[in-house]
Amino acid sequence: MKGKNIVLFALLAIGFLACQSGGNVIEEKVMIDTLTINRHLSVLASDDFMGRKPFTEGEEKTIHYLESELKGMGLKPGNGDSYFQEVPLVEITGEQSPTMEVTGQGKSMSFKSNEDVVIYTERVEQEVSVKDSELVYAGFGIVAPEYGWNDYEGLDVKGKTVVVLVNDPGFGSGDSTLFKGDQMTYYGRWTYKYEEAARQGAAGVLIVHETVPAGYPWLVVQSSWTGAKLNLDDANPPYKCAVQGWITRNTAVELFKAAGIKDYSGMAKTKGFKPVAMGMKASMGVKNKVKRDMSRNVVAMVEGSKRPDEYIIYSAHWDHLGVGEPVDGDSIYNGAHDNASGSVGLLTIAETFAKMEPKPERSVVFLFVTAEEQGLLGSAYYAQNPLFPANQSVANINIDGLPAYGEMKDLTITGYGQSELDNYAKTEADKQGRYVIPDPDPAKGYFFRSDHFNFAKIGIPALYASGSYESKEKGVEFIEMKTQEYLAIRYHQQADNYLPEEWDLKGIAQDAALLFNVGKRLANETYFPKWNEGSEFKAKRDEDMSLKKK
Numbered sequence: 001m002k003g004k005n006i007v008l009f010a011l012l013a014i015g016f017l018a019c020q021s022g023g024n025v026i027e028e029k030v031m032i033d034t035l036t037i038n039r040h041l042s043v044l045a046s047d048d049f050m051g052r053k054p055f056t057e058g059e060e061k062t063i064h065y066l067e068s069e070l071k072g073m074g075l076k077p078g079n080g081d082s083y084f085q086e087v088p089l090v091e092i093t094g095e096q097s098p099t100m101e102v103t104g105q106g107k108s109m110s111f112k113s114n115e116d117v118v119i120y121t122e123r124v125e126q127e128v129s130v131k132d133s134e135l136v137y138a139g140f141g142i143v144a145p146e147y148g149w150n151d152y153e154g155l156d157v158k159g160k161t162v163v164v165l166v167n168d169p170g171f172g173s174g175d176s177t178l179f180k181g182d183q184m185t186y187y188g189r190w191t192y193k194y195e196e197a198a199r200q201g202a203a204g205v206l207i208v209h210e211t212v213p214a215g216y217p218w219l220v221v222q223s224s225w226t227g228a229k230l231n232l233d234d235a236n237p238p239y240k241c242a243v244q245g246w247i248t249r250n251t252a253v254e255l256f257k258a259a260g261i262k263d264y265s266g267m268a269k270t271k272g273f274k275p276v277a278m279g280m281k282a283s284m285g286v287k288n289k290v291k292r293d294m295s296r297n298v299v300a301m302v303e304g305s306k307r308p309d310e311y312i313i314y315s316a317h318w319d320h321l322g323v324g325e326p327v328d329g330d331s332i333y334n335g336a337h338d339n340a341s342g343s344v345g346l347l348t349i350a351e352t353f354a355k356m357e358p359k360p361e362r363s364v365v366f367l368f369v370t371a372e373e374q375g376l377l378g379s380a381y382y383a384q385n386p387l388f389p390a391n392q393s394v395a396n397i398n399i400d401g402l403p404a405y406g407e408m409k410d411l412t413i414t415g416y417g418q419s420e421l422d423n424y425a426k427t428e429a430d431k432q433g434r435y436v437i438p439d440p441d442p443a444k445g446y447f448f449r450s451d452h453f454n455f456a457k458i459g460i461p462a463l464y465a466s467g468s469y470e471s472k473e474k475g476v477e478f479i480e481m482k483t484q485e486y487l488a489i490r491y492h493q494q495a496d497n498y499l500p501e502e503w504d505l506k507g508i509a510q511d512a513a514l515l516f517n518v519g520k521r522l523a524n525e526t527y528f529p530k531w532n533e534g535s536e537f538k539a540k541r542d543e544d545m546s547l548k549k550k
Helices: 034-044 047-052 057-072 190-199 218-224 249-259 264-268 336-355 377-384 421-431 452-457 475-489 506-523 538-546
Strands: 019-021 024-026 084-096 099-104 107-112 117-120 127-137 161-165 204-208 227-232 243-247 276-302 307-317 322-327 330-333 362-369 393-398 410-413 435-438 462-466
Touching: 034 047, 034 057, 034 336, 034 506, 047 057, 047 322, 047 330, 057 276, 057 336, 057 362, 084 117, 084 377, 099 127, 107 249, 117 204, 117 276, 127 243, 127 249, 161 190, 161 264, 190 204, 190 243, 227 377, 243 249, 243 276, 249 276, 276 336, 276 377, 307 336, 307 377, 307 452, 307 506, 336 362, 336 506, 362 377, 362 506, 377 452, 393 452, 393 506, 410 421, 421 435, 421 462, 421 506, 452 462, 462 506
Parallel strands: 127 161, 161 204, 204 243, 307 362, 307 393, 393 462, 410 435
Antiparallel strands: 019 024, 084 227, 084 276, 099 107, 099 276, 117 243, 127 276, 276 362, 322 330, 410 462
16 A cells, blocks of 8 residues: 555444443444554554664653553543552573583483574572483473362472473374363463472473474574563562573483483373483573663553443553664664554554543553563563452453554454454454454464563453454455465564554454453443363452452
8 A cells, every 4th residue: 555545544344243231222323543543553663762672762752652642532540649560570681501410311412502502580689500400301391270280299399400392292292182172271381381380399491492393493592582681670579480492303302312212202192291410410501780770561541431440451662673683784682563554453453442532431541561572571470460459350351462564354362262352352343343363383383472472361351352363455465475474574673673664453443442442342341251161261250250249
């Protein structure tokens, strides 16, 4: 779409939305225009905002721009009299020991850092190490009572280092009833592996990397788990393993061969798997440089007219990767798609709610979180320190990357089947003449890779959906081509720029209107959507709701 057309209004007559609310029916058309979207994108994705990295001038410009816009819309501050929630972070720059040394089974083996093994620590200490730590193969490192699965059963790993596989037993099994088959559960995510190993008291945890079940190559491990990393600076941090990290498949094969373990992958997928002492000990460590600072979430709200103590929470992350080494003369990671587009979508939704008459019956919160690119840290801090009680929070609607290719025929729901929010999204998609599909690549676990996941972890039903499969005008192949191009040359690279002459903003407006309508319906009814049977988040929600004051 040419630049002169981008600023035309995309008047999205989504149809009349009937919401039952104490016997009243509210009918309203949604009109979100591309002129406003273009204005916000031109600012947030500009070089002047320096890639919007936490702890930089780019953060200051970003959060104050958001604050100014939200104030100008007439929205209330969401944290008392402040539009900010402070998020204490610590930056840890780790230097790995040159090698991981392994002895036992009559052998001494040395594995090179970065090449064979990548380790780091989340402990805020100058130096962390394990020495002669016993290696134990713990399969997938999963404790999942609802699946009758416990890889740590009968095992004491205190002071030991566990070796575990990435993903979960269902992946590649051909059995859709084993966990969720090829659809990754949270038990398959690397974050879970670290958390569970820590709960078990392990000193170290090493994940065996394989490209297909991980969803990314070893190169991503090398770039993502080295250098400066941000973490939450907890006053009372939970126990964490001294060292966390990854080993290559070739390293794992060598270790398992020395330990006499055959078919290590097949045995771990068998129900009743028992952990195996490998008869070897590992030594490795990390030296750290530590820097503390404060970042901020930005939060505003429209107070509910009838039930102000019940909340719909929209979220989008404002941050990206800042400034790096120049590539083709460009050193700024502008993050136009990831996630200026989502932040802009949220701004337009907030403005639409601000203008809405009558006001919604429940309160609607607009939360722009920090440090998503560093591990979902801003939303994790909010989940640990919620401004609004979880059992009074009706739902989370998360926005992370909206389509820049014009109107879409699909609405792809990441995590489809998890909750009743799918039904709300489908209703609104139908009104736009769109069809709903699940994430076509569920094995990569995208449901666990954006901020909605931290709301899910504390039991709040979460929706993460956007058009991403079929263009209304150009079809499936066009979107596939654009997606592959984005992943190859733009994702987390300096080339993720806003290009007004190429971007067709009607897709962003279309998705923003749909997500507004989902939130409006939730805000004008009394029902609390539920997690579906089989969701790993259902038990937490059921427990919290049972404590809710009647």
